[in-house]
Amino acid sequence: MRLAVITVVAGRHRHLRLQQAGLAVGTRRPDRYVVVTMDDDAAADALAGRHPAARTVAVPLGAEGRMPLAAARNAGARRALADGADLLVFLDVDCVPGENLLARYAETAADGALLCGTVTYLPPPPPEGYRLATLPDLAPPHPGRPVPEDARVLRGGDHRLFWSLSFALTARTWRDTGGFCEDYTGYGGEDTDFALQAAGRGVDLWWVGGAPAYHQHHPVSRPPVEHLDDILRNGALFKGRWGTWPMEGWLREFADRGLAAYDRDTDTWRSTGEAGRRTRTPTAYRADRAGRPR
Structure with a gap:
């Protein structure tokens, strides 16, 4: 199974580099690492000379400078599929994969399933930055989503709880979903739309234990x-x-x-x-x- 990791980026290069470092030390390495840049020419330089090697795809900003998140994810998937990927793993740029994330997605993957691992929101990093080895000890997974045990998979999940921070699906399932609706631009809504579209086409939602991702801290507004x-x-x-x-x-x-x-x-x-x-x-x-x- 050829596995591609897809992430979209507009800045946050420090976060992107730590994600890349996490991919480099996992028990399963990606066959392709596709980074979709949204008006971010400097991202390729931030990744250069590091492993795994990244293939960048540029997507312009939308109307009034809005980030085309849906279109960017679709562009990343097209590139990964063109490179022969059998399994697509989408990670938010702020998310660092746990060491077994890719392995668990790969061993769990099945046509007709949308896979979601747990996500932990990390506290602010120390002055020297995060250390990969200590990430699992910094905070528990987000309580708003199921947290199955490492060897378990919870099938029949609520599609309205889907989030695009960390998920995976086979190439066939991606094609069955039709991808993200590109009418969405800017922030919000496109991930729930994608999940409901998947549900309407018979794609089940599975919560995968043992596939953690760690969301790096950054300032946010509540509400946004x-x-x-x-x-x-x-x-x-x-x-x-x-x-x-x-x-x-x-x-x-x-x-x-x-x-x-x-x-x-x-x-x-x-x-x-x-x-x-x-x-x-x-x-x-x-x-x-x-x-x-x-």
Whole structure:
């Protein structure tokens, strides 16, 4: 089984290098390491001369400089498949693979299954940075997802709990899913959409024990105010495609802070134009029948 690891990047080269270092010492090494750069020409230099060798694919930013996360993942998959990959492993750039992550994905992989390992959110690193050997001891896996024992696989998972930080699927299953919907740009929604699309095509969700990934610390906003407009726009797209609004917890927090408002009569979320956001005027987001936000 030829295994390809795919990650997308726009900055965070220190995180990317530690991911590369983790891949180099795993019990199963990738046959291909595909790094998709989003307006990030310097990423190739950050990876040069290190193992495993990376193949870079450049994808331009979308409208208004929004990151094309869905399109970038699809581009990475196309490159990996063109290189003969049988198993695609997607890792967020901030995620360092545990030493058995690739081995567990490879031995568990089956057509018709979407595989997800555990993810641990690490505390801030010490001044000298993280050490690979100590990552498992720094924090427990995220409690919001199943945490099976190392040798176990939990089948029949809830597709709405899928996250794109760490997952794997066979080449055939990837083709069956149709890939990520590239109408999503910027932050939010595209991973849940992908999982529901997979479910609709008969792909089961499996939680794989013994396949940990460690998410490196970086500052975040809670809720992610800097992504407000992306979330509202992508949420409307999701609503049009699936009939419900995603990311409801964040939407409620935006509303509590006066940054967004919901109109029950029109099933519309709108930004309020409050200070601290990137846009300057209120914008309403409602899905049309084709699923496009307008």
